[in-house]
Amino acid sequence: MKRPTGSRHPWRSLLAASLLATPILSCGPAQEAEVLPLEGGQEEVGDTQQGAISWTLGAQYDATKSNITFNVYSSRATRIEVYIYSTAYGAQEKVKYVLTKNATTNVWTKTVPVSTLQTTYGITGTVYYGYRAWGPNWTYNSSWTKGSDLGFVADVDAQGNRFNPNKLLIDPYALEISHDPTNASNTDGTIYASGPTYRKVDSGAKAPKGIVLAPDTTSYGTKPTRALKDDVIYEVHVRGLTKGDSSIAAAYQGTYKGAGLKAASLAALGVTAVEFLPVQETDNDDNDVVANTTQDDNYWGYMTLNFFSPDRRYSSDKSPGGPTREFKEMVKAFHDNGIKVFIDVVYNHTGEGGAWSSTDKNTYNVFTFRGLDNPTYYSLTSDMQNSWDNTGVGGNFNTFNPTAQNVILHSLKYWKDELGVDGFRFDLASVLGNTCQHGCFNYDKTNPGTALNAVWNNLSPRPATGGTGADLIAEPWAIGGNSYQVGNFPSGWSEWNGYYRDTFRRDQNEMGVSAVTPGTLATRFAGSSDLYGDDGRKPFNSINFMVAHDGFTLKDLYSCNSKNNLQPWPYGPSDGGEDHNVSWDQGGLAADQRRAARNGFAFLMLSAGTPMFNGGDEFLRTQYCNNNAYNLDSSANWLNYALTTDQTNFKTFAQRLIAFRKAHPALRPANFFSGVDNNGNVMEQMRWFQPSGAVADTAYMGNSENHALAFRIDGTELGDSAAAIYVAYNGWSGAVDFKLPWPFTGKQWYRVTDTCNWAEGANQVATPGTEVLIGGENTNYTVCGRGLIVLIAK
Numbered sequence: 001m002k003r004p005t006g007s008r009h010p011w012r013s014l015l016a017a018s019l020l021a022t023p024i025l026s027c028g029p030a031q032e033a034e035v036l037p038l039e040g041g042q043e044e045v046g047d048t049q050q051g052a053i054s055w056t057l058g059a060q061y062d063a064t065k066s067n068i069t070f071n072v073y074s075s076r077a078t079r080i081e082v083y084i085y086s087t088a089y090g091a092q093e094k095v096k097y098v099l100t101k102n103a104t105t106n107v108w109t110k111t112v113p114v115s116t117l118q119t120t121y122g123i124t125g126t127v128y129y130g131y132r133a134w135g136p137n138w139t140y141n142s143s144w145t146k147g148s149d150l151g152f153v154a155d156v157d158a159q160g161n162r163f164n165p166n167k168l169l170i171d172p173y174a175l176e177i178s179h180d181p182t183n184a185s186n187t188d189g190t191i192y193a194s195g196p197t198y199r200k201v202d203s204g205a206k207a208p209k210g211i212v213l214a215p216d217t218t219s220y221g222t223k224p225t226r227a228l229k230d231d232v233i234y235e236v237h238v239r240g241l242t243k244g245d246s247s248i249a250a251a252y253q254g255t256y257k258g259a260g261l262k263a264a265s266l267a268a269l270g271v272t273a274v275e276f277l278p279v280q281e282t283d284n285d286d287n288d289v290v291a292n293t294t295q296d297d298n299y300w301g302y303m304t305l306n307f308f309s310p311d312r313r314y315s316s317d318k319s320p321g322g323p324t325r326e327f328k329e330m331v332k333a334f335h336d337n338g339i340k341v342f343i344d345v346v347y348n349h350t351g352e353g354g355a356w357s358s359t360d361k362n363t364y365n366v367f368t369f370r371g372l373d374n375p376t377y378y379s380l381t382s383d384m385q386n387s388w389d390n391t392g393v394g395g396n397f398n399t400f401n402p403t404a405q406n407v408i409l410h411s412l413k414y415w416k417d418e419l420g421v422d423g424f425r426f427d428l429a430s431v432l433g434n435t436c437q438h439g440c441f442n443y444d445k446t447n448p449g450t451a452l453n454a455v456w457n458n459l460s461p462r463p464a465t466g467g468t469g470a471d472l473i474a475e476p477w478a479i480g481g482n483s484y485q486v487g488n489f490p491s492g493w494s495e496w497n498g499y500y501r502d503t504f505r506r507d508q509n510e511m512g513v514s515a516v517t518p519g520t521l522a523t524r525f526a527g528s529s530d531l532y533g534d535d536g537r538k539p540f541n542s543i544n545f546m547v548a549h550d551g552f553t554l555k556d557l558y559s560c561n562s563k564n565n566l567q568p569w570p571y572g573p574s575d576g577g578e579d580h581n582v583s584w585d586q587g588g589l590a591a592d593q594r595r596a597a598r599n600g601f602a603f604l605m606l607s608a609g610t611p612m613f614n615g616g617d618e619f620l621r622t623q624y625c626n627n628n629a630y631n632l633d634s635s636a637n638w639l640n641y642a643l644t645t646d647q648t649n650f651k652t653f654a655q656r657l658i659a660f661r662k663a664h665p666a667l668r669p670a671n672f673f674s675g676v677d678n679n680g681n682v683m684e685q686m687r688w689f690q691p692s693g694a695v696a697d698t699a700y701m702g703n704s705e706n707h708a709l710a711f712r713i714d715g716t717e718l719g720d721s722a723a724a725i726y727v728a729y730n731g732w733s734g735a736v737d738f739k740l741p742w743p744f745t746g747k748q749w750y751r752v753t754d755t756c757n758w759a760e761g762a763n764q765v766a767t768p769g770t771e772v773l774i775g776g777e778n779t780n781y782t783v784c785g786r787g788l789i790v791l792i793a794k
Contacts, residue, residue, distance in 0.1 A: 058173030059212045068112050074373045075106040077133045079140045085128040088178035094121040126320040128209035135163035146202040155194045155362035160375040160384035164194050166202045170368040174210030176309045183285035195363030211320045218328040220420025221335035227466035229540035229668050234271040236615030238314050244638035255316040256326040260333030270658030273340040281309040283351050287633045299633040303351035307411035331420040340422035347408045348431035353394035354387045361385045377404050382439030390441050390478040399432045399451040409458050416470050423471030430483040441481040445490045487531030494541040500524045504603050507731050509584035518709040519701035527608030529672045542609035546600045552627050554617040558596035561585050564625035570634035577628030591757050598755040599788050605661040606727050608669050618654040619647040656765035666713045666720040683714040693739030707731035712741050723747050724793035730783040742777045743793035749774040756784035
């Protein structure tokens with residue numbers, strides 16, 4: 001299967017190390033795994049209230065805050081100690097305790113009286129903590145002290161264990177963590193490494209600590225219950241949304257608070273769901289150490305340190321508990337404006353990354369999962385010595401393991417039920433469909449033991465008609481193996497439709513190079529029934545997009561012939577990025593570039609399915625031809641709201657076209673269109689036309705030399721205010737005359753928009769009631785080269 005455009009995610013090593021390029025081997029037989037129930041799991045709560053966290057893992061106060069119980073899972077450890085601190089950084093622990101293992105559950109436990117911490121050890125404020133663990137590859141020795149190698153056997157043993165008590169470990173269930181492994185105070189990530197050079201280095205004083213939080217009662221408001229088919233998704237970086245926005249107070253720019261202050265303006269644009277790039281804690285504390293990319297900034301955030309913690313850097317309130325409260329306040333601001341909040345979640349790999357070198361199996365980062373139970377939490381090669389990698393960023397999370405699955409499920413339920421999130425976009429989601437724990441990769445959507453099916457069965461998915469629950473969206477590919485799975489996710493899952501993106505890009509930008517038939521265009525316009533109709537899914541399960549964060553912006557798609565990633569700061573340099581972007585600069589003509597962008601945006605709003613566009617596309621944001629700006633935490637990569645006249649006009653075009661889509665349910669069908677007359681009014685629910693006005697028959701639809709196509713939808717069958725909607729698209733370089741079809745007896749066609757250059761301006765999309773009369777049946781309408789029109793019958 002071909003590698004999808006823009007699929008690359010960046011490697012951002014804490015230690016400036018190289019990635020182990022594990023070869024994709026032939027898959028062995030799938031290993032069966034029992035899907036465990038959510039032991040001690042989050043109880044379902046109503047969508048307008050918060051519930052108490054009810055799973056037992058992590059560090060939790062009891063009801064009276066008199067005791068803290070620490071619970072951590074490890075099936076292979078022989079000893080675990082919890083180290084408790086009064087400060088987050090630079091000091092040694094105040095006290096440590098040995099945990100006791102439950103042999104049945106493999107959960108290690110210790111309950112500590114708060115009064116003891118206060119009176120005996122002087123811990124009167126926030127309680128910070130981390131774990132140290134011993135196991136078969138590093139046995140416990142009572143004479144061991146921090147920084148010694150007493151008990152050391154191997155950095156990795158034959159079973160894949162990588163225990164190292166010199167490395168303080170983050171609790172996988174910590175609800176907040178104090179700081180990132182590398183940060184302004186510590187840019188030396190080697191302290192977290194194993195291997196002969198670093199295994200004796202103690203990380204405790206500088207390592208991130210978990211924070212013991214009391215339950216939070218901040219309201220996240222009332223969740224929208226809108227059906228996904230009626231959503232318009234706005235993908236954006238929470239920091240980039242407001243970091244460059246002068247209308248936001250400086251203290252709130254780039255924060256959850258600032259993002260919440262944009263909710264009203266996004267609602268006015270027509271957005272109904274905001275999809276944030278990763279907001280779970282990632283390694284970005286050192287982005288501001290030097291204001292350039294010498295630190296290899298982790299801007300996008302696809303290197304998750306902890307699946308439960310809101311990223312502290314995005315909070316204006318960085319005090320313990322502040323990120324959690326401020327995140328929920330942001331969610332409430334969006335909910336109050338009728339906007340869902342989706343988050344991009346990365347459960348396919350973690351921020352611990354992979355091996356430092358392809359020739360060194362010993363040197364790995366050890367600061368959380370790897371030091372607690374490496375073979376449980378990571379997929380390993382068949383010899384158990386290295387990470388198996390379908391992500392390109394450090395090795396697969398072991399998603400077929402029931403314990404690792406429970407981490408994913410508990411995390412999702414925490415963000416949904418406690419923090420108010422309405423839906424999730426799953427990064428490189430094919431890894432969640434893996435049916436191998438170690439030694440292979442095999443995607444199988446039918447296997448009930450996959451994480452994909454566990455998520456669906458445990459997370460209360462939102463019904464197709466709307467209601468309470470979560471919207472679940474997959475990025476349906478990874479790297480290598482059988483991981484490109486567009487159209488092949490389990491029933492009910494929605495997917496980023498890479499075929500939609502590629503079809504329209506090729507038709508617009510590769511005429512004469514790529515063969516795109518009118519029939520293929522029609523299939524994508526009509527909801528991609530070839531991908532989603534065979535297993536009972538609906539048009540809305542196709543998340544239609546032209547661009548996303550990963551790749552060119554909408555403007556750059558039509559302004560750049562190739563990537564230009566090696567520019568100086570703030571536009572680069574960025575490594576990697578796809579070489580084949582299916583882009584074209586329209587001959588260098590700015591007016592034609594804007595027309596192409598109008599067409600690209602119009603495709604989204606006129607297609608059956610759920611449209612998604614990238615933050616700033618509504619006003620032609622540019623990344624200056626950088627198509628892999630993952631590391632640019634810079635002014636060039638934040639949204640810039642100082643708009644030119646052309647940008648303002650495009651924003652008005654986008655806003656009005658979104659409003660047109662929302663006003664016309666015929667463009668948001670619950671089911672795939674029918675080609676027959678279902679209500680006896682002598683008009684088919686949907687019909688395809690040639691420019692001549694003749695029906696587009698099989699011969700026309702199958703000929704890639706034809707580049708003009710039109711369709712008409714019977715609005716009366718779909719509860720629409722328009723008797724009919726007509727869309728004509730001319731993909732030719734020259735003008736084409738379209739003969740208009742019958743608009744119903746007594747009706748005539750009125751123009752909503754024409755994307756051609758002559759109509760560019762503030763009123764390129766007519767407001768309701770101001771549409772220009774065009775005429776009735778057989779009226780000729782000339783559509784310019786590479787133009788599109790929308791008409792309604794009234």
